[in-house]
Amino acid sequence: MTTDHPRIDAGTAPAIDTDSEVLIVGAGPAGLMLANLLGMYGRRVTVLEAMDRLIDYPRGVGLDDESFRTIQTVGLVDAIRPHTTPQHIMRLVNGAGKVILVNNPQTDEFGWHRKHGFIQPEADKALYEGLARFDHVRVLFGHRVEDVRETADGVTATALVARPGGGVEERLFRAQYLVGCEGGKSPTRKRLGVTFEGESPSTRWLVVDVNNDPLGTPNVFLGADPKRPYVSIGLPHAVRRWEFMLHDDETEEQVTDPEYVNALLRDHVPDPTKLDFIRRRVFTHHARVAGNFRTGRQLIAGDAAHLMPVWMGQGWNSGMRDATNLGWKLAAVLSGQAGDALLDTFTSERKEHAQAMVDLSLTFGNFIKITHPVLAAGRDAAASLLNLFPSVKSYFSDMKFKPMPRYTRGVLADPNSQASGRATARLTSKLIPVLSANTKVSPVGVQFPQPRVNSRHGENVLLDDVVGNWWSVVVWGNNPKDVLPAESLEKLAGLGARLVCILPETQRGWAEQNMGDDVLVLGDHTGRMKKWFDDRPTPMVFLRPDRFVAGACLTQNGPATLDAILRSMAFTGRGAAPGRVAVPHDARSLLG
Template sequence: MAEQKLLDVVIVGYGPVGQSLSILLGERGYRVAAFDRWPALYPLPRAVFHDHEIRRVFHAMGLGQDVEKISQPSATYQWFNAEWKTLVEIDWSAESISDGPVGYLFNQPSLEALFDSKAKSLPTVSVQQGWEATAVHQHTDYCEVSLREGTMVDGTWTPTGNTQTVRARYVVGADGANSFVRKSAGIAVDDLGFQEDWLVIDLKPNEGVKLDVPDIGQWCNPARPTTMVPGGPGLRRWEFMRLPHESLDDLQKPEKVWELLSPWVTPADATLVRHAVYTFRSLLAKNWHSGRIVLAGDAAHQMPPFMGQGMCSGLRDAWNLAWRFDLILRGITSPGLLESYTPERRPQVRAVIEASIAMGQVVCISDPVQAARRDAAYLAGDVPPLPPFPGLSGGLICTHQPFSCDTPAGLLSVHGQIRTGDATSRFDDAMPNGFHVITLDADPAHYLDAASQNALERIGGRATGMTTDAAKAVAGHILLDASGKYQRFFDEHGVKAIIVRPDYYIFGAVKDLADLPALLGDLTSRLGADLDTLTAHARSGEQALA
């Protein structure tokens, strides 16, 4: 890569978040360079769970069927006390709003291999592994990133002496918990107070071995809080909390590992893939955006694993950034659109972290008296159920009157099977990604005047009707709600139309279709009223900087 070539986005960090953002931008044709300190992908398991929303992202990346081959639907998530009495059941196998079960289990190295292959196949994406960022400087119209090359010598990252400097309109720090980009931008971090050491063990049962173990669960045993979960097809994971009297060194000895596993599995039954102690933390960057520098993934947040949302939250960051960068780089909106990134992502992630901490505080009880009180409360039904997964509470959503009253703005939108003509498919497979106006049992063209339709087209959106009445369906225009999920969702919220953002979150909704032009007008005005000026400005800026 020529040193002075202006890129659209430089991504520092090439884990799942950096990989997915590279794909999402590269598929849109943007010039992206991803750099990672390590010369090769990390080969051992880490994350094992993704939810239904993230499965939709995989479909949007063109990897839905490939991910399906390396993952399995989750069973019910169960919490047991020391006597194996059920305290909590969370049905992750239930039908979700996204047309499939709530959750899935997978092996992260297999997932990253898919991401890596896809990213490197895109002609506008450059992936350079073995390059460490050493400086990030912001200028008025671009950022400059200095990097040095390194290689592994006897297990130690060692500089080769080669360096390079690249320029890009934006820099994304997806470089993990110790993010160099975050520190370079001077962004502080809030500690929400959770910190526990856990031994994480991954193993592969021998062929034909059937383990007598809950499929996915927490054993809330004060003598040793324990997590048991599939590690993806053909793999299993155990996690054991370090007790106060134990040292980290003692916990990682192979004989200790097999001692802890002995109630369920022996060395004759399985091969140990890896074991390591992790410190589960709860950290949240105060701001995720500073000028032309943006944070994503562990660079912006860390959380306990009890909700399985660590990687999921990072992929939501990438998904949220992808459509923002798309609108900015196409000149549809100004760089000010990034100002709503933190108000959207930070409150949602904070709510997820706080829920994960609450779950961890239930699991991580090592005092028998406290555990007995916990058990009694759960077994008596005195503990309220977990709150629903949080949506968006700020940012680019319509929360003002007359649209905010009892409407689903900020929630993840419904997704289901639709039929257009003779073809039945997923909505996001049949329709291009972008803003969508969806009306129920009505032709949206009857309610959007020429100016509204023109504005929708100019932000890359489209209007579609949805009906459960096959006689009212019009191929490509009014779709048949084959599963009835859209009808149920609209009826549940008492709305007649919704505007869905490119990341599948609802911008706003109306109860009266006569209000639809005003709702669309609110969206387009917040994206930038003078679209012609913005487009011309973006093009002239590209010519000046290229």
């Protein structure tokens, strides 16, 4: 990885750098994670960043379990975990300081706590430093992309670079694809002419970050105070954040004045003048989603594709979801294993959920920032009443209101008809195993759980660390080679899919002796996998590299389901599988 700025003599045409398969514009979290994923898959990547260094002040404060699963995939758990507070509890309090709602989810179905507080600059730095593991990935700071020219077989980006002696020079970079991750004002999105629909609510907020947390409480308080709604957040490394809603007549110059800030903080700390301030900044929430995430050989991800109001802490996490979805698809296309049409599924899979998170964040924000005293009193009374009902209380406490990603169009096979490229959310078969199942909700299009399992490679290990970072076929109790025909097994070999059998720990030794070395046998010593398969009439699961279920079926429907999945991803049958690249990490002992 290098940050040097090569000089091109004036009067000569810039040489074209052709060392990359993918150009990523922007060294923010989405771009850095995408570079890590592509580096893990052995792809050649250049990240072009206009600034001369990473941003070093706090921004995002919430990291969820889906993001941690991706961090685990790229082997950076040990680097990022020290900068997090697991199980970050949120309490909604009214104007009198009374708690009216608590959000404290206890679930860990994806292998990690549902919510973490975190220090974004430290996490971003870990993502950046993680790229040093890959000789074929580089980050070039001080490279501002000014123009992109696209042809049938690639893109050429023109970047302006400051000369050491003054002035600027041009550098040209050629690659097969370009991904714009430059934030909400994304020049890539604007050059493509993609719409960015939504709203920017007129409400402004003052954010205040301080060192040496004067309160010391490790969690989050959302102050639904009609006089001035506020947020108080305890973060790792003794950082405290406050956010205060501003009134229309308050100017930015006024509210960032130290004396004015101190006055806002007097209800929160005994002596605001003794605080160690990191920054004071006014911001406006934005709620926008791009009309399309891909045009030709150029794509957008992260804030360039969607802007989230801060209420649900989903801005950073939505960028991680984009990178997780796009990384394996670019790798499959670049390896020749899949056709270019696979990249169209990036929009069809990610756009709908991004919009759902924007809408939820807006709704939650409107609930908190009520300033009319009568309406605020009604809200508080309704919240107190709803807390009397355990099911409603659990709905908020366990964060069940947060829509989990469910893909209905994309790299999928319908669980009922085995149709390609789409999946209904319910199982409708009239077969007795389906009619008698505990749930009719289909697992296709959602993330597969990540329990701990035992195998010959180690005990009490997180599932993803055993099955690896590419495709897998997971079968409960059966040998995949016995329930799939030779033709399907040949296709799976071409896909690079791992054959996996999960069964009770009591049977693992027998299965390891009888199924052969080409089947990964996993012992379900916790019983969590047994319950998952017991609830669903889908003993065969086709698991994508991003841990989403592409297909799930009875074993006799396995061949048709596999064929539908391969069609949906424009599988070519050519090219080597890009997965199974070893990435040094040690996540196996965590969360135990």
